[in-house]
Amino acid sequence: MTSGLEAALAEASSPSWLRRARAGRDLASDLPEAADALVGLLLDAEDTAVTRQTAEALARVGSVAAVRLIALAVAEAYDHQADWLQTGLHDALVGPDGVVGGVLDVAAICGQLARDPEEAVRRGAAEVSEWMDDTDC
Template identity: 60%
Template structure:
């Protein structure tokens, strides 16, 4: 994860790399920086990566691990634009976090806030993610 502006810039550069492994790394490294406008622009592009759905899955996973309202909002927005394949891989990435052995952030709580968002696409995406959290229950 980048800890400096130089590291953040490098992660942003990787987001547009022709190498899918570099884009996967960018998604992971940028996920904690959803409050940085450049990262908030790059992350949805990675979620909807046109060349490799592994980038989609790993970016969704990274954002779900962050689990903040801002991170989950980006996932919800991407769902509004996602084709069926990308939506499935976004769901898989979120499910990887929800079903993993580690403690997970309160994604359901973030969704509960986002279902009242002013943006209809965010509300719809949050409802869908909320269903995923129910499906991943014990």
């Protein structure tokens, strides 16, 4: 029988955007085992919903490892993808009443990532920090 992680990893390469989006949500808590698959989902070339939902799920996890993957994807994303990464982060940070919540401290994590050994992560974290300074996320 297939484990939940194995099943979600298989879904990450599904031709169905719904399955890939579900995989992004399911794999967000499986770091570091699912890191490569998650970066692929964050940079999904087929459907922006996959990008958005995976970014939201990782932002909700709120760990340094999760935000690091978002930063890495931001550094590699083209403009349209970056917009959807930002939207996914916004979705995670804004509560149902439209108020930015204090639960997730993505800006503080980006501050830590500013010293990451990988240049792409530092660059992506700087961009995410700029988003955090923006009132719309």
